[in-house]
Amino acid sequence: MAFHVMLVPTLSCPARCSYCWSSEVGSPVMNIETIKEVVEWLKDFKKEPVTFTFHGGEPLLAGADFYRQALPLLAEGLSHLKTAFALQSNLWVLTPELAQILAKYNIPIGSSLDGPQELNDLQRGKGYFEKTMKGYEIAKANGLKVSFICTFTKHSVKQKEEIFNFFLENGYNLKLHPALPSLRTDEPEKWALDPEEYGKLLIYLMDKYLENLGKIEIMNIDHLCKAYFTGRGTVCTFVDCMGSTFAVGPEGNIYPCYRFIGMPEYIMGNVRDHPSEADLARSDAWKLMHQYKDHVDKECGSCTNIKFCRGGCPYNAIVPTGGKIEGVDPHCKAYKMVFKEITDRANEEMFGSFGMDPFQPAQRRSARPSIMSLINKR
Numbered sequence: 488m489a490f491h492v493m494l495v496p497t498l499s500c501p502a503r504c505s506y507c508w509s510s511e512v513g514s515p516v517m518n519i520e521t522i523k524e525v526v527e528w529l530k531d532f533k534k535e536p537v538t539f540t541f542h543g544g545e546p547l548l549a550g551a552d553f554y555r556q557a558l559p560l561l562a563e564g565l566s567h568l569k570t571a572f573a574l575q576s577n578l579w580v581l582t583p584e585l586a587q588i589l590a591k592y593n594i595p596i597g598s599s600l601d602g603p604q605e606l607n608d609l610q611r612g613k614g615y616f617e618k619t620m621k622g623y624e625i626a627k628a629n630g631l632k633v634s635f636i637c638t639f640t641k642h643s644v645k646q647k648e649e650i651f652n653f654f655l656e657n658g659y660n661l662k663l664h665p666a667l668p669s670l671r672t673d674e675p676e677k678w679a680l681d682p683e684e685y686g687k688l689l690i691y692l693m694d695k696y697l698e699n700l701g702k703i704e705i706m707n708i709d710h711l712c713k714a715y716f717t718g719r720g721t722v723c724t725f726v727d728c729m730g731s732t733f734a735v736g737p738e739g740n741i742y743p744c745y746r747f748i749g750m751p752e753y754i755m756g757n758v759r760d761h762p763s764e765a766d767l768a769r770s771d772a773w774k775l776m777h778q779y780k781d782h783v784d785k786e787c788g789s790c791t792n793i794k795f796c797r798g799g800c801p802y803n804a805i806v807p808t809g810g811k812i813e814g815v816d817p818h819c820k821a822y823k824m825v826f827k828e829i830t831d832r833a834n835e836e837m838f839g840s841f842g843m844d845p846f847q848p849a850q851r852r853s854a855r856p857s858i859m860s861l862i863n864k865r
């Protein structure tokens with residue numbers, strides 16, 4: 488199975504999004520020696536193909552010289568691992584020079600926009616929208632493919648229709664992200680999206696997606712349906728990510744995922760020591776991640792979604808409780824709601840009235856768009 492290494496060149500970021508939990512003012516920037524150590528570390532680490540995602544903070548702050556050297560070092564030094572790349576950036580500091588370097592490696596970019604300018608800038612800071620769109624134009628002009636991640640907060644979920652229409656009308660594909668409690672502020676829940684609201688949002692977007700099939704892609708809905716119908720998760724949230732995902736911070740420390748970067752208790756090793764999997768497995772963070780997996784087997788054992796949900800994201804479950812495993816991903820409620828909706832719709836479409844809510848008016852049922860059309864699209 489392919490594995491995933493997230494490279495975080497810095498936790499610094501020029502933006503100041505209200506709900507951010509992953510940037511750090513004055514964070515160091517990775518130097519090219521660390522990339523050389525990554526190559527040495529991974530040469531014999533695993534035999535499977537590897538995808539590198541540059542993440543942040545804002546990864547492009549590392550500059551053109553960094554990418555000019557890092558990309559060939561990784562691609563050629565690890566050519567036996569069929570390296571692929573991706574990048575997550577707000578695009579503010581993208582220059583034509585940087586775009587050309589990234590385009591040589593066909594790097595797909597994920598960027599962030601929360602909807603129309605006014606709403607986006609309310610959540611992400613004044614001027615954000617314009618700076619991202621300027622970078623987007625540079626990316627497009629250089630043949631780079633950009634998809635947008637839209638963070639829905641407690642505030643913006645009330646404008647879900649306006650947000651959906653913004654993405655539809657502009658022809659942008661959409662991946663949504665629920666705002667998480669920010670553990671770096673005094674009010675962690677201020678922007679966080681409540682799990683039930685998140686579940687309702689997913690079901691709402693499923694309807695909108697089906698009504699507009701062929702005009703927009705909503706990646707989360709694709710992933711949820713694919714997971715349900717194949718019985719296997721296709722994104723990290725819905726598989727056991729431990730052991731197949733790693734992240735390397737600016738100073739070469741290795742963590743289970745980029746979300747843990749900057750938290751010393753989650754360091755599993757450092758790339759300069761070229762640790763094997765067995766070495767990493769001796770760290771407390773590795774053990775905790777695997778304890779979470781065992782916990783999911785027990786706590787989710789009777790849930791019909793277990794095969795393609797796997798207890799959701801361990802970060803969401805472990806970090807807000809200060810490193811104690813007290814339950815599964817708090818978004819469980821949302822996952823149950825959306826998987827039940829997919830099950831009911833599939834049953835309804837395949838077996839007529841079987842599995843339907845008898846109290847639901849027949850007219851409304853038949854008016855619903857068909858979920859099978861989404862499956863056939865895949």
Ligand code: SF4
Pocket residue numbers: 723724725728729732743744745746799800801802803
């Ligand atoms: S900790 Fe969460 S975000 Fe990170 S790889 Fe695992 S599932 Fe994905």
Ligand code: SF4
Pocket residue numbers: 786787790791792793794796797798799815816819820822823
């Ligand atoms: S829906 Fe909830 S109970 Fe079911 S597998 Fe996912 S996290 Fe566990």
